[in-house]
Amino acid sequence: MPNEIYNQAKQTAVEICEKAGLKKGDILVVGCSSSEVAGGTIGHNSSLEAAEAVFGGIYEVLQERGIYLAAQCCEHLNRAIIVEKSAAPNAEAVNVVPQSKAGGSFATTAYRTFKSPVALEEIKADAGLDIGGTLIGMHLKKVAVPTRLSIDRIGSAILLAARTRPKFIGGCRAVYDENNM
Numbered sequence: 001m002p003n004e005i006y007n008q009a010k011q012t013a014v015e016i017c018e019k020a021g022l023k024k025g026d027i028l029v030v031g032c033s034s035s036e037v038a039g040g041t042i043g044h045n046s047s048l049e050a051a052e053a054v055f056g057g058i059y060e061v062l063q064e065r066g067i068y069l070a071a072q073c074c075e076h077l078n079r080a081i082i083v084e085k086s087a088a089p090n091a092e093a094v095n096v097v098p099q100s101k102a103g104g105s106f107a108t109t110a111y112r113t114f115k116s117p118v119a120l121e122e123i124k125a126d127a128g129l130d131i132g133g134t135l136i137g138m139h140l141k142k143v144a145v146p147t148r149l150s151i152d153r154i155g156s157a158i159l160l161a162a163r164t165r166p167k168f169i170g171g172c173r174a175v176y177d178e179n180n181m
Helices: 002-020 048-065 105-113
Strands: 027-032 068-072 081-084 117-120 127-131 144-146 157-164
Touching (some): 002 048, 002 127, 048 105, 068 105
Parallel strands (some): 027 068, 027 127
16 A cells, blocks of 8 residues: 555645646645545544655655655644755744654654754745645645645545645736636
8 A cells, every 4th residue: 555655645746746837946835644544534543654655755756856845744733844944944943843643644754854854833835735634724825726636535535735826916817827827
């Protein structure tokens, strides 16, 4: 099953990068319930093996493209974000290190893998993946646009995706490039 999960995560990362038009230096926030991926209940059946498979598939794609991964912790850590320090060099860090049962297996995997990990209270990402109902919306730029991918699950977890676009303020929507709507 880890190989299948890895492949699903990798396909998902490729698709969100393409559909969101992500480019080098952009940020993709990912909330991942490893419990849900493994067929359990969010917050009750954390699986480091499932988290590592999801993380590996996504991270490989993002590394190739120069896109930052922001890993959302669970509610026990107030949905803090684990990211490479270079993704947000001037952001104010919080003092926490995620653990499998306090922060989540996905965020723990990110913290252990990143070269210079830092925990932040919040971030404004360019796109996001919600794997298993983790509620990533608070970490997306305004305006979030639901984005359909070719798969709707990773393992047993429901998969939702979003990209962002600039707000329409005081002008005619017709002047905005249709590819970014």
